[in-house]
Amino acid sequence: MNCADWEERIALYSSGDLALVEVEGHLANCPGCRLFLEELEANGTALAMLREQPLIRREKRARAVRWLPYAAAIALVLGAGALWKPETVGPPPPVRTAVEAPRLAPMPRPVIRTVRRVKRPEKHEPIVVKMLTSDPDVIIYWVTD
Amino acid sequence: MSANEAALNADGLTLLSPEDEGTALLRRAKAGDREAFEEIVRQYEGQVFRVALRLLGSVEDAQDASQETLLRLHRHLGAIDELQSCGAWLYRVTVNIANDMLRRRRKIVPLAEMPCRADAEAAISLEERRNLVSRALLGLPEKERAAIVLRDIEGLSTGEVAAILNSSEATVRSQISTGRVKLKKLVDELMRSGK
Numbered sequence: 305m306n307c308a309d310w311e312e313r314i315a316l317y318s319s320g321d322l323a324l325v326e327v328e329g330h331l332a333n334c335p336g337c338r339l340f341l342e343e344l345e346a347n348g349t350a351l352a353m354l355r356e357q358p359l360i361r362r363e364k365r366a367r368a369v370r371w372l373p374y375a376a377a378i379a380l381v382l383g384a385g386a387l388w389k390p391e392t393v394g395p396p397p398p399v400r401t402a403v404e405a406p407r408l409a410p411m412p413r414p415v416i417r418t419v420r421r422v423k424r425p426e427k428h429e430p431i432v433v434k435m436l437t438s439d440p441d442v443i444i445y446w447v448t449d
Numbered sequence: 450m451s452a453n454e455a456a457l458n459a460d461g462l463t464l465l466s467p468e469d470e471g472t473a474l475l476r477r478a479k480a481g482d483r484e485a486f487e488e489i490v491r492q493y494e495g496q497v498f499r500v501a502l503r504l505l506g507s508v509e510d511a512q513d514a515s516q517e518t519l520l521r522l523h524r525h526l527g528a529i530d531e532l533q534s535c536g537a538w539l540y541r542v543t544v545n546i547a548n549d550m551l552r553r554r555r556k557i558v559p560l561a562e563m564p565c566r567a568d569a570e571a572a573i574s575l576e577e578r579r580n581l582v583s584r585a586l587l588g589l590p591e592k593e594r595a596a597i598v599l600r601d602i603e604g605l606s607t608g609e610v611a612a613i614l615n616s617s618e619a620t621v622r623s624q625i626s627t628g629r630v631k632l633k634k635l636v637d638e639l640m641r642s643g644k
Contacts, residue, residue, distance in 0.1 A: 311630045312623075312626035312627060312629075312630055313626070315625070315626040315627075315629035315630050316622065316625070316626045318629070319600075319601070321607060321622060321625065321626075340633070343633055343636075344629055344633055346575070346578055347578065347582055347629070347632060347633055347636060348601055348629075349575065349578075350575060350578040350579040350581075350582040351582055351597070351601040351602050352601065352602065352604070353575070353579045354499075354503065354579060354582070354583055354602050355499065355602050355603060355604065357579070
């Protein structure tokens with residue numbers, strides 16, 4: 305059994321997954337495999353450190369990305385809501401322009417007509433005044449309403 | 450403290466054990482409480498992202514995998530019995546999604562293209578070794594990589610890893626031992642080729 309045959313056993317032994325007296329016996333007599341074990345243990349320590357490696361910034365990005373579709377959808381709805389102005393609700397916004405407004409002729413004053421009610425006299429028979437003159441052929445009639 | 454041993458604090462409020470709090474949180478989330486679901490996400494998003502990053506080797510891919518994993522959590526929340534099993538469920542889903550992405554995208558960066566500043570002749574610092582190991586991980590076959598990530602980075606037992614990967618302990622033990630040996634050789638290769 306050469307050293308290559310021991311490698312996988314040493315790999316398990318390095319983390320305590322395998323406790324074999326045979327492995328320890330070989331290690332005691334093989335400097336190369338002891339070095340192999342030391343490097344495996346160093347790799348194991350480095351792997352364990354990966355768990356503790358700060359990922360705060362990345363986690364924040366991951367979170368941002370996760371909610372991005374929802375945020376995008378909300379923004380879309382809000383944006384569409386801001387753009388949509390129903391014509392029947394509220395007056396249109398004032399239009400501001402640098403163009404001088406044309407001078408319009410003054411509007412004619414409106415003619416105000418007042419109707420005065422006149423009390424009409426009640427209808428009755430006209431008054432007829434017959435006036436006789438010195439000439440028998442001339443008779444004057446004065447008729448009033 | 451179990452539910453039966455729940456005590457009252459000074460304000461007369463019931464003190465819940467972590468298990469009870471988890472159960473209550475999960476129940477609220479299942480009932481549609483968005484805040485409860487977000488609390489669960491906060492508890493597990495670090496784990497999900499970390500594993501996805503080690504399996505995929507890219508922040509962008511890890512973000513995609515994390516998002517997909519947490520969406521599946523929301524979709525399958527009803528199938529989870531207790532919050533304690535949520536972590537194992539998320540490990541399994543994260544590994545599955547990452548493996549699917551690897552097969553679909555084939556975006557692993559070849560080792561030859563990886564920058565490496567370690568000097569093969571000099572002893573490397575732990576910080577440098579951590580950098581090398583994280584890059585070398587991407588050179589492992591996906592099953593061995595998943596086993597190493599769960600066992601050596603996440604610190605799970607061989608039995609837990611086997612349950613998550615839906616495999617036997619013997620198979621996982623073999624994947625771990627083979628993976629560690631390959632990883633060491635990849636690290637050595639990086640050290641030799643690095644400038």
